[in-house]
Amino acid sequence: MLITLFSSCAKEKLDADVRHITIDADYRINDIYFINQNVGFAVGGSRYEEGYILKTEDGGLNWLRFPNDSIIATGESNLQTLNSISFYNDLIGQAVGHGGKILRTEDGGSSWEMIVNGTYENFNDIAMLSANKTLISSSGAYADGSIFASNNEWYNFDRQELTYALRGMSFINKDIGFLTGYGIVQKTINGGNSWEIMDLKTDYFFDVDFVSLQTAYVCGWEGGVYKTENQGETWKTIKQTNKVFANRQHYENIDFINENTGVVCGYKGEVLYTNNGGETWQTIETNTKEDLHSIYFYNTNKVFVGGENGLFLELNIP
Secondary structure: OOHHHHHHHEEEEOOOOOEEEEOOOOOEEEEEOOOOOOOOEEEEEEEOOEEEEEEOOOOOOOOOOOOHHOOOEEOOOOOOOEEEEEEEEOOOOEEEEHHHHEEEEEEEEEEEOOEEEOOOOEEEEEEEEEOOOEEEEOHHHHHOOOEEEEEOOOOOEEEEEEOOOOOEEEEEEOEEEEEEEEEEEEEEEEOOOOOOEOOOOOOOOEEEEOOOOOOOOEOOOOOOEEOOOOOOOOOEEOOOOOOOOOOOOOEEEEOOOOOOOOEHHHHHOOEEEEEOOOOOOOOEEOOOOOOOOEEEEEEEEEEEEEHHOEEEEEEOOO
């Protein structure tokens, strides 16, 4: 009976070909983003000491580090960890990170300019809705946070202070998007001018992925994964939060390549895969116990994963 019980609780394993990518960095990788099938970026760093940008031009086969001393700095030259990167098109993109840092490129990532936005909050995520309109989520001390929004000039931001830390953002178009945070998920239908609190609680919601006009997925620090199929009107739990006396898991990043096929990464090397919209999950063996912080579904058979201590993996799914 005990053998049957434990077998029924175990997740099915999915064997994948794992390639360890060598990079010129020993710090964590916080975000991975491709602008097309050839050109992609990864950002990360050490919170107070150093941040970095990695770039690939061959679909992720090789990654080179962008020299920090070549970044044009306005206001302050010290680049701390970068948490998120996003592009509006193949040329215009921005990256944000700790200490209120904002980096901007207008040549597809060949050169970057850094500015300080008058705040030293921790910028967690960025969404580019146009060449000049950008939304940034932040978290400060004691679980408070802010939304920074630019409209006419990309470097001038209006700030809305909130009483909870804010994390991930995802937009399906320039108007409709979700914003996650500490015990809260919000929705906007007017490009972030106003937000409505969704009926989804009991977790520290870290990341959200809007995959179609109706369907979105959210993952949480307490080990839960959640899904809506009606643009946030209702939500269902497709993976329960951590249980008492069980191994605890923390999920920081989730990515779906279509409405049914997606991955989520967590601590101690855990990557979960689903191809049926989260009805069932398979564990992808990553051959590491490092904590994982970022994940990107490159195509239906390839996933990139970033973690602690410069860990960078390519997972090839059969």
